Amino acid sequence: MKRKTLRINYAVFSPWKMNAKRLCLALASLVWFNNLVSAANHYVRTPETCTNTTAQFPYVNWVDAATNIQWAVDAAATGETVWVSNGVYVLTNQIVVTNGITLQSTNGPDVTIVNGNHNRCLSMSDSTGLVSGFTFSNGASIAAGGGVCMYSGILSNCYVVNNIASNASGGGIYISPINAVIVTACRVTGNIVTNPTGSGDGGGIYARNDFGQQGCTISGCVISNNAIKGTTTSRLGGGIYIYRVTVQSSMICNNDAGNGSGGGIYNNYYGTIQSCTVTVNQAQIAGGVGSQGGTIRDCKIVANYASNGGLESGGGLYLSPSVGDFSSVYNTIIAYNTNVGVRVDNANGGRIRLIDCFIETNTQSGILINGSAAANAVVSNCTIRGNNIGVKFNASANNTLRNCLIVDNTNSATGGGILIQTGVSTVSVSCCTIANNYSPNPGGGIRFENSDPSISVSSSLICLNGVGGTNDVYDSASVNAGALQYSCVGTNPETYFTGAGIIVADPQFKNFAGRDFRLSANSPCVNAGTNQDWMTTGIDLDGRMRIRYGTVDMGAYECIYKGTIFGIH
Numbered sequence: 001m002k003r004k005t006l007r008i009n010y011a012v013f014s015p016w017k018m019n020a021k022r023l024c025l026a027l028a029s030l031v032w033f034n035n036l037v038s039a040a041n042h043y044v045r046t047p048e049t050c051t052n053t054t055a056q057f058p059y060v061n062w063v064d065a066a067t068n069i070q071w072a073v074d075a076a077a078t079g080e081t082v083w084v085s086n087g088v089y090v091l092t093n094q095i096v097v098t099n100g101i102t103l104q105s106t107n108g109p110d111v112t113i114v115n116g117n118h119n120r121c122l123s124m125s126d127s128t129g130l131v132s133g134f135t136f137s138n139g140a141s142i143a144a145g146g147g148v149c150m151y152s153g154i155l156s157n158c159y160v161v162n163n164i165a166s167n168a169s170g171g172g173i174y175i176s177p178i179n180a181v182i183v184t185a186c187r188v189t190g191n192i193v194t195n196p197t198g199s200g201d202g203g204g205i206y207a208r209n210d211f212g213q214q215g216c217t218i219s220g221c222v223i224s225n226n227a228i229k230g231t232t233t234s235r236l237g238g239g240i241y242i243y244r245v246t247v248q249s250s251m252i253c254n255n256d257a258g259n260g261s262g263g264g265i266y267n268n269y270y271g272t273i274q275s276c277t278v279t280v281n282q283a284q285i286a287g288g289v290g291s292q293g294g295t296i297r298d299c300k301i302v303a304n305y306a307s308n309g310g311l312e313s314g315g316g317l318y319l320s321p322s323v324g325d326f327s328s329v330y331n332t333i334i335a336y337n338t339n340v341g342v343r344v345d346n347a348n349g350g351r352i353r354l355i356d357c358f359i360e361t362n363t364q365s366g367i368l369i370n371g372s373a374a375a376n377a378v379v380s381n382c383t384i385r386g387n388n389i390g391v392k393f394n395a396s397a398n399n400t401l402r403n404c405l406i407v408d409n410t411n412s413a414t415g416g417g418i419l420i421q422t423g424v425s426t427v428s429v430s431c432c433t434i435a436n437n438y439s440p441n442p443g444g445g446i447r448f449e450n451s452d453p454s455i456s457v458s459s460s461l462i463c464l465n466g467v468g469g470t471n472d473v474y475d476s477a478s479v480n481a482g483a484l485q486y487s488c489v490g491t492n493p494e495t496y497f498t499g500a501g502i503i504v505a506d507p508q509f510k511n512f513a514g515r516d517f518r519l520s521a522n523s524p525c526v527n528a529g530t531n532q533d534w535m536t537t538g539i540d541l542d543g544r545m546r547i548r549y550g551t552v553d554m555g556a557y558e559c560i561y562k563g564t565i566f567g568i569h
Helices: 020-038 069-075
Strands: 039-045 081-084 087-090 095-097 100-105 112-113 120-133 136-137 148-156 159-161 165-166 174-175 181-184 186-187 192-194 205-208 216-219 221-222 227-229 241-242 246-248 251-253 263-268 271-274 277-279 289-291 293-295 300-302 318-320 326-330 333-335 342-345 351-355 359-360 367-370 376-380 383-385 391-393 396-400 406-408 417-421 425-432 434-436 444-449 453-460 462-465 473-475 508-509 516-519
Touching: 039 069, 069 081, 069 095, 174 181, 241 271, 263 271, 289 293, 300 383, 342 351, 367 376, 376 444
Parallel strands: 039 081, 081 100, 087 112, 095 120, 100 120, 112 136, 120 148, 136 159, 148 174, 148 181, 159 186, 165 192, 174 205, 181 216, 186 221, 192 227, 205 241, 216 246, 221 251, 241 263, 246 271, 251 277, 263 289, 271 293, 277 300, 289 318, 293 326, 300 333, 318 342, 326 351, 333 359, 342 367, 351 376, 359 383, 367 391, 376 396, 383 406, 391 417, 396 425, 406 434, 417 444, 425 453, 434 462, 444 473
Antiparallel strands: 508 516
């Protein structure tokens, strides 16, 4: 290769020939160019593909390429690239990247394999370091991170497969950031945390951001077929465990937390799960997602399994924030899970929000709400249908259910649409449509079993539930005569309930058979509810303003009048 020569006209740097600004710009350009031409590439090939019998430091061409990845990594300075050719690289110790280099395969992870040989495969600790295009497999660690350990840097387009962390966390990847960490476009598959008697979370990935570093993200990844093995029940996150970390645009499937919690993912504290699909995962508790705080947004949590059916332990999602913390779920589908769709447990005094969600076709209750007097949960603008029971309140307090469509839930025992059990107090249900739910026992729409007369049901439609659609509301505790107000109970008169504004009439849905539960313009339920403070800025299930014509309508939808056409003759 012909060597390029840098020629500099030093006369241009004379202070008599240029002003200070031009001098600074010229010097900056010179520094940039010198850095550019001084940066070097370094090369690695497997011993059987090298044409030179002896690798030549600093490995700056393919002829003199290193036969050990770590040799070339040690030779590279910040800003330089180590290129690794196709092959299988069997380690005797982990690869350690401590500066801002790029470690890059030439042809991607399918043909560039790092065999840990029962050592951890990779450790990264520089925020500008990048590793891309490798398969890391057959790694093992008793400290943390069977495949990869990351304190800083970026891992991109890599496969992390079949690694083991023994009595430690992170079977595939362990993340404990001292600076930003990004894992993007990676596959994390078949990794295991083994903990017969000890500790260890995160079968695929363990990511704990104790110092609150910005930019700690797992994005565009597939995390599948990872597991936590052993009998310990306190282990978390068969696929992923996160703490103050964001997981986004990822597929999390076929993971198993064993006797622990969070088969797919466990969100310990203020983490974010966004635009992810969590499916076919299992655990004893929280088959899909367990969340002790943080945000879930725009996700699909479907077809997961929680083995502890007697506990009603959250086949799809289990929310249990600590005192003062939030667990918030927005615009998420929780469907086809075995066990309860969403279990809300407020025993620790946290705050929970379920907004704009679809909770459908789960084998037990769509939503189960537990709690305490210090807790509160708000379920708003959700569609809850096709489950065993729509919403079950169990020994809970200070909870709100509003603007929800609760339909087509079918139970062979007690409870259909809403079941308010013993020990429940201070529940507010407003602007809900509760229709076509079934239970052979009284109260197919709403059944009260509570002994504390502090339940309020207002501006709601409770119609066509139970046996033959004539079994809408029932109070087995005989203390809730005034609970039902400004609501419609269809054509089934409920003489026991004495609250104001009760309508006994056909609500005139637009198309009940076609499952359109919006009101016709001539419905007696239009402008027949009772206004509450939240309605001033609230929206209905269609996203329209909640009070449109002065008084709120009953049910989950506001009726929109068609305009009048005036003719001119």
